[in-house]
Amino acid sequence: MSDQNPIFIPGPTNTPDRLRRAMQVQNLDHRSRAFAETFMPVLQDLKPVFGTVDATTLIYPSTGTGGWEVAIANTLSPGDRVLAARYGLFSDRWIDTCKRFGLRVDVIDCVWGDGVPIAEIEAALTRDKAHEIKAVLVTHNETATGVRADVAGVRAAMDAASHPAMLYVDAVSSLASMDFRMDEWGIDVAVAGSQKGFMLNAGMAVLAVSPKALEAHRSATLPRAFNDFTDMITANQSGGYPYTPPLQLIFGLRASLDMLAEEGLEAVYARHFKMAEGVRRAITALGLNLVANASHLYSDTVSSIYVPEGCDGNRLVAHASEVYGMSFGVGLGKLNGKTFRIGHLGSLTVPMMLSGLATIEMALVDMGVGLQLGTGVAAAQDYYRSNQAGATKYLAA
Amino acid sequence: MSDQNPIFIPGPTNTPDRLRRAMQVQNLDHRSRAFAETFMPVLQDLKPVFGTVDATTLIYPSTGTGGWEVAIANTLSPGDRVLAARYGLFSDRWIDTCKRFGLRVDVIDCVWGDGVPIAEIEAALTRDKAHEIKAVLVTHNETATGVRADVAGVRAAMDAASHPAMLYVDAVSSLASMDFRMDEWGIDVAVAGSQKGFMLNAGMAVLAVSPKALEAHRSATLPRAFNDFTDMITANQSGGYPYTPPLQLIFGLRASLDMLAEEGLEAVYARHFKMAEGVRRAITALGLNLVANASHLYSDTVSSIYVPEGCDGNRLVAHASEVYGMSFGVGLGKLNGKTFRIGHLGSLTVPMMLSGLATIEMALVDMGVGLQLGTGVAAAQDYYRSNQAGATKYLAA
């Protein structure tokens, strides 16, 4: 965790200097015009990042995890039925949150490493003639397995079943990094956080809420106060906030949105693909295996990788941290010990990525894994050399 | 809101450079030892600030307002009865939060400007032979009226009534600024935030929870997930966090606790009294009146002041902001338009305080109020001159 080594956890990410400076703003009166003048355009400029025109964007002093709770507490009532697939730790936790709030959750259990089970979802919805299911929950990017969900496919399944359920998507570790289309995919609530694709400090849940979800909000009776949509929206309309806002993060988000717009979202996605693909080439060259079961499932923000037989993933990650000062992700949930993860989202350059690959190679050899040092690096170098565009310009500040 | 003019709102406060620098730490892996090594002592060192040995301290990515919700959702069940006095906007809001969570609230309505009604509380508790009331809610410092509650008196009343209810205290705008004694006063849940006495950015709710409240937590059935005590405490015990922590604020809190300890809490309280007393002398000299109805009620963190006849408090505050670049608080709730507020908590020096008084004098004259410029300043200067100790050393660096 030297301040000079990048971190390769799937969030919080490395923060560019420009954003660090943007978050250094002094406290000011959040009831002043100065606050409103920054805050209102931020809410507006969040919309293209979500791929929405119609949705209302909201910011809470919380995290992505808290955002799940904001989503359900505002739009559902005790005893409501929701449908969710469990294919990793974060989809599992969201299900748990639903249960704690007294929702009935129809869980589709999947193999970790598989994607979202579109056919099963369609089948379940089709079976639900009474339309008891109020919402379908999808984790767009399963940080535990490095798997990306086909949200468009889920939408198609819902349409095929002619089911009126709302679609909730956890976009915490995908938004502003991978293609996301709220309106096109018919998403009703999308949940993100400040410390992933926005490259900021942790401390904000960022949501987009469709008109349909706002309509549902009116009759939803789960308890909420701090998280209440109505209080927030009412205050926001005049540039205000229902309590003390996370001022520095909002100013940081202003700068983050500027950076994303300057680069262009398509270029941001392409850059993330490029970074990720270099990592995958390296992994393959080293003879290691991804948890994701098919290439169309590969996440561009995190790769979850099986450690070789005899190597403990936790020891590997601890060793890299202690000896080389570099942070990788441990395996989560049932993959703990069996995998390690390389986060490759947010502010990363080719040289940074190569430092991560060179370091994990050393750490693997230190753990007794028989691999040829430099092999993975070379595969990534070869790929990056042939795909030079885009990745360096972006992060200068 | 020039970055060179102090703000005189009762939070967020001015942030000393030392704390601004402390919050500039880069993102690091919150599952690493480096995080635990900072975080665990922070939880421990919060205890003396709350005046507790026995309580468990907790930090949530939220605000003080969110902290109220954390308090009740973890310790109460739907339909539980609580007793609360309403003597300002913030006590009112906490009552509202309770109602939204399905609690029955016995409200004692008071005159705004009065303190917490100890006799009525004792009477209400005495009447409650069945001990249905699970908790008494007290706002230690009513930011809307500039009134401090006599929490020790409430505890005495509860004891006199031999009532087993828990005592919850909103210490958001008092902790680390005014005398606070959790254990001595028999408080069960105390709620604070990062952006007041701790002088940091907004974004954290900081709580202390008594063993009795933790016991109550076990059987409390209000829904919670993100806010859950058990998840938080379990993770904290090994230096972990149940989701992404507000890292920069935690590092800032480390430095804030160091600053408070270096000055000494008694000196911190004395300094706040001194700052506040100078303001009160100025207010009196200017012929203005405080909302607080008696001197023993005076808050040392905020003064709520009636504007003279014919002067609109909101226009006054807007004018001071636009013309002089300085932020004061508007009147809140039923006092809106009729008062303005001077926050005097956190990082303030005598010269800063005098700049605020000189500025509000000009703004008042600009509004047509007939007062002699310099009169209030002179009264404050006279007081501060005769009470020189303490206030400058603290905030250097």
Added chain:
Amino acid sequence: MSDQNPIFIPGPTNTPDRLRRAMQVQNLDHRSRAFAETFMPVLQDLKPVFGTVDATTLIYPSTGTGGWEVAIANTLSPGDRVLAARYGLFSDRWIDTCKRFGLRVDVIDCVWGDGVPIAEIEAALTRDKAHEIKAVLVTHNETATGVRADVAGVRAAMDAASHPAMLYVDAVSSLASMDFRMDEWGIDVAVAGSQKGFMLNAGMAVLAVSPKALEAHRSATLPRAFNDFTDMITANQSGGYPYTPPLQLIFGLRASLDMLAEEGLEAVYARHFKMAEGVRRAITALGLNLVANASHLYSDTVSSIYVPEGCDGNRLVAHASEVYGMSFGVGLGKLNGKTFRIGHLGSLTVPMMLSGLATIEMALVDMGVGLQLGTGVAAAQDYYRSNQAGATKYLAA
């Protein structure tokens, strides 16, 4: 010296957050295009601040004091004669520098508090039929006495004497704060620093050099290497630097020039006059006297003020620093002990200025001076109230 109290020394000045952030840029390769792309426009954009089209602007890692040496070492030869008036500490020091470099200095000694002696300069030049005098040295703003020199008058005197000497002006504590017109006044070398009107950290001498002075440079034989014009100009022409540049200060200067341009130089000068005039009203109301002997001599960046009989200026300044955490300037040179100085240049607002006045009032009373607290503040408030434009907008960041 609390980080929250402004400083009232005539430089270094308070630094706005925007400039503090601008100076936080990480080290980069000064031989890279990125450096050139920032540096070259900075040199260009300095010109309007000096009021020049024709001059070449230069930046040295040094201070204003070092800038004097850069000026003479590049344009004069051993034994050259220069004419200079001594009316304060800084004019005295520049004379001393000339002597150390083997120049012959014709010194006109003046009363401290008087301005530049135009008639004597004209007389001296007229007497110099052989045109031995190579340069006339003028300190535009005598920081020791708070006196502004009439540079246009000096130019007129030189013209009246039909003397070909060059005109060198020390603009260290005036540039970017008070009206300065290099071309119109026929100045050949103007010397400034980064920590005054530019509001940055100390560490740069900033010069503007006329074509005539560059011509003189070719035959000037005083030794120089680090300070050499030719090396610097040659490197600058392609965006380079002859050695490692003060990178962070150059990036800070970029932002400072932007701020000055956004406000407009005329507005900057008007703001400085306003700040200064409020101080002078306060001084008068307190019954104190300025060192400057006539109102047309008043500096808008610093006021030098006699302490009352029986009060020691050094003790006064030390007391204000120790007890109130606020820095004023001590009396310099022969005025040491007899005066104190209030700097009012750079990033200051009306509230900041009033905090300074309120503080010095208290400090004076603490020293036993019999004055009515608030009197000076009231005079300044009255003046500032009636002249509200301009001063707050500027420094927001």
Added chain:
Amino acid sequence: MSDQNPIFIPGPTNTPDRLRRAMQVQNLDHRSRAFAETFMPVLQDLKPVFGTVDATTLIYPSTGTGGWEVAIANTLSPGDRVLAARYGLFSDRWIDTCKRFGLRVDVIDCVWGDGVPIAEIEAALTRDKAHEIKAVLVTHNETATGVRADVAGVRAAMDAASHPAMLYVDAVSSLASMDFRMDEWGIDVAVAGSQKGFMLNAGMAVLAVSPKALEAHRSATLPRAFNDFTDMITANQSGGYPYTPPLQLIFGLRASLDMLAEEGLEAVYARHFKMAEGVRRAITALGLNLVANASHLYSDTVSSIYVPEGCDGNRLVAHASEVYGMSFGVGLGKLNGKTFRIGHLGSLTVPMMLSGLATIEMALVDMGVGLQLGTGVAAAQDYYRSNQAGATKYLAA
């Protein structure tokens, strides 16, 4: 030059966050006790870094290059004879500076890539029976060639010749990175800068001056004012400064000295050797050649490397900067185009170093050089793996 990619130029170096924060101090009154209390210990704590007990340490607002001039202008007189070897660009420039100041320089011209010519120095001194030579000038680390001079050997040669000349050493790119022993090696003036081993921003020359050199200063007649030893030492003795000091850099130096002391100088040197040795292993594995002609000459702060036939060093460096956002050094002086340089001093970790090596490999291949990607990285990984101690701890925070 992304703010996320390290720079690999031999200064300015990467700056750890701890030092960036330390340089963020606001302007304060340099005539105050607060300044003196920081400044005086800094001067004292510089001594162990220079390896001296007897010398006086001095700080000028300048750069290392300016420091050469400070050294000679204070201790020599016009026409004095000095002896210097020219074996790279920086030794050449120092000779040029001497000539500009009217010194007679006996130059020993060497092959670039060779070290300091001890035998020739001894011979020259032995020939100088009249002891006309007042000083011997040695560049400890030739940044252009990556060669370290044997200063102890020069001292031995001087002793063998029984010559009383003073010994001046340019330690700009070696101090606080490679072993340096001012007293043991009998050095009279040592010159360094802030932006190399101290890892700060550029803007300070840092010198250590022996009692013998101070004695010489008394009769030395080269002109100086800003640079004068006597003015500086007199002011420093009471914690003062003869003009406005580079405040932020001095506070940064305080933190830098703390970091160096916490790690221990021996560990700092060992770390630099380790970083450098990894680079050299990579260079060798890639079939490239160092400019340094023998292994005992290898610099631990910079490696100067011949580009392969047909590859232009300047294009290579420009390409790495433009395509990969990473800065390497170009060839200097007569090596321009024929070499590139990898700086490896200051704040660097193993992962950072590997990112530099991986990047230069890609850039070389992009230039058409036929090498196997990953080869150099692998050699460095192998070396670093086997030498894990020390390098990560240092740079945290």
